[in-house]
Amino acid sequence: MATFTDQDGYALPIAPHHVFGRLAGVVDSAIDAPEISRIHAVVYWEDNGWWLRDESRNGSWLNGRRVVSSQPVPLQKGDAIQFAGLSTPLLTLSDVSPPATFLCRYVPHRCVCDEVIPLHAHQLLPSEQDAEIAVYIAKQQWCLEPLDSHNPIRLLNDKAWIRFKGQRWQLRMGEVPKETVPLLPALNSWQDVHFVFHVSQDEEEVQLTCTDGQSGQIDLAIRSHHYLCLLLARQRIVDRCSGVSDINQGWLYVDRLARSLGITESHLNIQIYRARSQFSEHYALTPDGPALIERVPGKVRWGCPDNVIIKGGQTEYDGVETSIQHHA
Numbered sequence: 001m002a003t004f005t006d007q008d009g010y011a012l013p014i015a016p017h018h019v020f021g022r023l024a025g026v027v028d029s030a031i032d033a034p035e036i037s038r039i040h041a042v043v044y045w046e047d048n049g050w051w052l053r054d055e056s057r058n059g060s061w062l063n064g065r066r067v068v069s070s071q072p073v074p075l076q077k078g079d080a081i082q083f084a085g086l087s088t089p090l091l092t093l094s095d096v097s098p099p100a101t102f103l104c105r106y107v108p109h110r111c112v113c114d115e116v117i118p119l120h121a122h123q124l125l126p127s128e129q130d131a132e133i134a135v136y137i138a139k140q141q142w143c144l145e146p147l148d149s150h151n152p153i154r155l156l157n158d159k160a161w162i163r164f165k166g167q168r169w170q171l172r173m174g175e176v177p178k179e180t181v182p183l184l185p186a187l188n189s190w191q192d193v194h195f196v197f198h199v200s201q202d203e204e205e206v207q208l209t210c211t212d213g214q215s216g217q218i219d220l221a222i223r224s225h226h227y228l229c230l231l232l233a234r235q236r237i238v239d240r241c242s243g244v245s246d247i248n249q250g251w252l253y254v255d256r257l258a259r260s261l262g263i264t265e266s267h268l269n270i271q272i273y274r275a276r277s278q279f280s281e282h283y284a285l286t287p288d289g290p291a292l293i294e295r296v297p298g299k300v301r302w303g304c305p306d307n308v309i310i311k312g313g314q315t316e317y318d319g320v321e322t323s324i325q326h327h328a
């Protein structure tokens with residue numbers, strides 16, 4: 001990602017339209033000095049390159065020369081800029097990559113960062129091994145999903161603050177890619193959707209397929225998290241066959257489910273995230289749309305009510321019967 005580096009070696013990743021100035025809360029990088037204008041200068045991405053435009057009273061310097069006010073000048077890797085004179089701190093353009101979406105943790109009372117995390121379409125933070133939150137894109141909207149089961153999905157805007165590792169991080173969004181991207185079918189309800197679980201006799205392998213009214217059959221292959229999906233689907237089927245109302249079917253306590261799988265709740269949350277992430281590769285999911293795995297405080301359930309289970313080549317449940325068949 002495009003980055004300035006200051007004289008102490010700290011990084012300042014650049015937003016697509018990055019404003020420097022004294023007006024804290026409005027500019028992207030606030031500089032608290034009387035010689036700095038409220039809106040002093042802008043660094044921005046245009047025509048596949050970075051540009052500098054001075055908007056100040058006391059001027060901006062590029063490689064030791066003052067630039068003409070309000071006249072854009074192109075920037076190259078290694079260029080150094082200063083604001084309001086050559087005696088002010090220097091920023092060196094160390095990376096000229098196109099804009100990217102990232103999280104940054106700022107150095108206290110400064111506009112530079114001591115840690116930067118580039119974001120991808122689906123990401124567990126701070127890491128897959130110690131995940132607290134999931135951050136992902138749904139219909140070109142960044143979303144944050146806590147993995148503690150207690151808080152709802154949150155929509156994120158540019159400059160949003162989020163917390164993990166006991167620290168505050170700010171989200172900075174790059175430009176939306178202009179190239180054509182595959183248009184995924186929207187999933188607005190579970191109507192006309194059903195899942196088929198193909199389970200090996202020893203239940204070591206679970207293959208999952210999904211069929212809907214618009215995309216045909218989608219093979220979700222064999223994944224370790226499909227066994228979790230199978231357990232949740234089975235509970236929903238058992239409750240359905242017992243006459244439990246749809247709204248109350250299939251709910252399992254997270255702590256009990258984790259113990260039955262022999263994993264921690266954190267690992268269980270990671271498996272739920274991986275299942276959702278895989279499903280989102282085939283359908284455009286939205287925070288207010290149907291969830292593959294639904295959550296309420298302390299409980300989870302399989303979202304889709306229409307399921308078929310085939311174990312060892314024999315039908316365990318065909319989606320129609322009023323009881324589930326058990327095969328040794």
